[in-house]
Amino acid sequence: MTTLRDKRLFVLGIDGVPYSFVQEACQKGQMPHFQRLIRQGSLMKMNSVLPVISSVAWATFSTGVNPAKHGIFGFTDRDPELHPIVVTSSRLRAQSLWRRLNERQKRVIAINVPGTYPPDSIEGILIGDFLSPTVEKATYPASLVPLLKSLNYLVDAEPWLAHRDQTAFLAEIFQALRARGKLAFRLLEEQEWDFFMLHIMETDRMNHFFWDAKDDTLHPRHRDFCEFYTRVDELIGQVADTLDDDTQLMILSDHGFCDIRYEVDLNRYLTELGYLRFKKAAQSLSDLDPSSVAYSLTPGRIYLNLKGRETGGSVDPQDAPQLLDELKDALYELKGPESGDPVIQRVYTRAEIYQGPLLSQAAELIAHPQNGYDLKAGIGNEGLFQRTARTGMHTYEEALVYVRGHKLHEMANKQPSILDVAPTIFALMGLTIPHEFEGGNLLE
Numbered sequence: 001m002t003t004l005r006d007k008r009l010f011v012l013g014i015d016g017v018p019y020s021f022v023q024e025a026c027q028k029g030q031m032p033h034f035q036r037l038i039r040q041g042s043l044m045k046m047n048s049v050l051p052v053i054s055s056v057a058w059a060t061f062s063t064g065v066n067p068a069k070h071g072i073f074g075f076t077d078r079d080p081e082l083h084p085i086v087v088t089s090s091r092l093r094a095q096s097l098w099r100r101l102n103e104r105q106k107r108v109i110a111i112n113v114p115g116t117y118p119p120d121s122i123e124g125i126l127i128g129d130f131l132s133p134t135v136e137k138a139t140y141p142a143s144l145v146p147l148l149k150s151l152n153y154l155v156d157a158e159p160w161l162a163h164r165d166q167t168a169f170l171a172e173i174f175q176a177l178r179a180r181g182k183l184a185f186r187l188l189e190e191q192e193w194d195f196f197m198l199h200i201m202e203t204d205r206m207n208h209f210f211w212d213a214k215d216d217t218l219h220p221r222h223r224d225f226c227e228f229y230t231r232v233d234e235l236i237g238q239v240a241d242t243l244d245d246d247t248q249l250m251i252l253s254d255h256g257f258c259d260i261r262y263e264v265d266l267n268r269y270l271t272e273l274g275y276l277r278f279k280k281a282a283q284s285l286s287d288l289d290p291s292s293v294a295y296s297l298t299p300g301r302i303y304l305n306l307k308g309r310e311t312g313g314s315v316d317p318q319d320a321p322q323l324l325d326e327l328k329d330a331l332y333e334l335k336g337p338e339s340g341d342p343v344i345q346r347v348y349t350r351a352e353i354y355q356g357p358l359l360s361q362a363a364e365l366i367a368h369p370q371n372g373y374d375l376k377a378g379i380g381n382e383g384l385f386q387r388t389a390r391t392g393m394h395t396y397e398e399a400l401v402y403v404r405g406h407k408l409h410e411m412a413n414k415q416p417s418i419l420d421v422a423p424t425i426f427a428l429m430g431l432t433i434p435h436e437f438e439g440g441n442l443l444e
Contacts, residue, residue, distance in 0.1 A: 007247070008194050008196075009194075009248040009249075009428050009429050010197075010239065010243055010247055010250070011250045012250070012252075013199035013252060013253070014200050014203050014251060014253050015054060015200060015202075015204035015253060016054070016204035016207050016254065016257050016394065017232075017253040017400065018253070018257050018258075019043070019044075019253075019256065020398055021257070021398075022034060023043075030226070030233075031229065032233065032237075033233045034251075037249075038402070041249075041406060042403055042406060043402045043408075044401050044410070044416055044442065045399070045416070046399045046400065046418060046420065047396055047399060047418070048254055048256070048417070049066075049417070049419075050348065051074065051299045051300050051366055051368070052255050052299070053074055053299055054254055054394075055075045057114075057254035057418055058199075059072035059092060059114075061418050061421050062096050063095065063096060064094075065094050065419075065436060065437070068354035068357070068359040069357065069358065069438075070094035070358075071093035071094070072087060073362050073363065074087065074299070074301060075087055076297055078297065080309065080311045082284070082285035082310065083285075088117055088131055089116055089119075089120065094436075096120065098120065098195075106194035106195055106429070107192055107193050108122055108194070108196075109124050109126075110124075110125070110127070110195075110196075110199075111125075111184060111187075111198045112127055112201060115129060117132040117138060118137065119140040124193065125140065125141070125191065127144075128155075129201070130155060130201055134155070135153055138155055152179050153180070154172060157169060157172035157176050157201075157202060157205050162205075162389050163389045166221070170228075174228065174231070177228070178231075180198065180200060181198075184239075194429070195425075198239070203232060203253075208391070208393075209390060209392070210391065210392075211260075211391045213391075249405075250403050250404075250421075250425065251402040252399070252400060252421060253400050254418060255395060256396070256397055257395060258393060258395050259372060260391055260393045261372035262373055262374070262387060263386045263388060264373050264385060264386075265383070265384055266296040266367065266376070267296050269330075270294055270302075272384065275292065275293050275294040276288070276292045277291055278292075278380075281380065283380070285379065292305045292314065293305055293323060294315075294323070296375075297363065297377050298376055299376070299394075300369065300375040301362075301377075302365035302366070302367060303363050324349065328347045331344045331367050332347065342370060343370060343373045344368070344369055344370065344373075345369060346368050347365055347366070347368070348366045348367075349366075350363060353366065372393070374394075399418060401420075401421060403424070403442075408444065409444045416442060419437075420439035420441070420442050421439070422437050422439065423439050424439075424443060426441075
């Protein structure tokens with residue numbers, strides 16, 4: 001066991017960057033700075049969370065517990081009338097990493113980590129995530145707003161812009177990456193800190209819309225894709241070279257990526273099977289007909305229209321087990337339109353993957369797709385299978401974690417996962433690992 005005392009730690013989050021992608025890029029000499037770091041430490045593949053979505057993954061990272069304890073099950077939720085709710089940090093029900101470190105007299109700086117809007121008032125600095133509507137509302141303390149504006153800081157590259165103007169979208173991606181780096185280095189130079197985290201969301205944005213350009217030299221965006229990852233690698237090198245010998249360095253991603261074959265609208269599938277009906281031309285789930293028995297939220301979350309929970313609930317709780325068995329069978333029967341292969345890899349009940357006091361807030365079923373089938377939950381879509389501007393989707397496998405100057409190890413009878421990162425952070429900083437953390441220390 002490595003013994004560490006009073007070490008500072010810098011964590012770089014590279015959202016959605018797969019382990020195999022980094023390995024291949026390093027072997028080809030395309031990420032020389034990361035390649036150099038790998039020789040100085042240890043890189044490990046790890047699993048994400050279910051469903052495989054950044055809001056759930058980073059909440060799991062930042063609390064060290066599973067969703068039934070931290071309360072984040074997706075980017076969106078719904079109220080009893082089925083009106084949509086955007087999930088923010090206000091719904092987090094477990095203590096955050098930032099608070100735990102503050103309690104141990106550690107000053108924290110965190111930039112752009114999903115799950116940090118609205119930013120908490122901590123001992124340190126929090127710059128909120130992509131849900132922040134403005135730079136002003138993203139920033140704690142507010143005295144830093146002029147600095148962010150002077151750096152042309154961009155809260156996020158607008159994903160919907162990718163559907164209309166990919167050139168403009170790419171410009172925003174590069175602007176956001178550049179400004180985040182500038183802000184991080186200013187704060188590294190000017191601020192005191194014990195824990196510093198910089199999160200790069202642009203990697204996820206790039207992968208969603210240009211994953212098909214990665215290996216295709218004839219793709220019109222291939223050079224942009226390669227140039228972007230050159231910039232990411234340069235940022236990694238700058239960070240590594242800026243930190244002194246007494247500062248630990250961790251790099252991690254929250255999930256992997258793969259090609260999309262089709263986006264699959266599970267609400268359309270439930271409608272075709274008669275489980276979901278709408279009173280009129282639907283605009284949202286709140287237009288659901290009370291006779292409906294099930295509906296979906298992205299990605300792959302299936303809820304019963306339950307009496308006593310949904311305002312117009314039709315399903316008696318005693319009938320739920322039989323209905324859930326029917327729905328599971330129906331999901332397994334869903335086949336791709338060309339190959340006829342199964343769309344769904346596995347359907348989980350919530351109790352199979354979550355444990356904790358908030359279990360009842362989770363979907364009754366969580367459908368995990370085969371790679372290539374990106375599960376959506378549209379309203380009023382005519383097609384079950386669709387292709388859009390998105391060419392890349394999340395995968396459960398292939399998240400990564402890297403630590404400089406240490407060896408990482410796999411624990412017996414357990415695949416490493418993002419749950420193991422928080423305990424490893426505490427170990428790297430020489431702190432006693434909280435008993436509430438569910439994962440294990442990955443340091444040898």
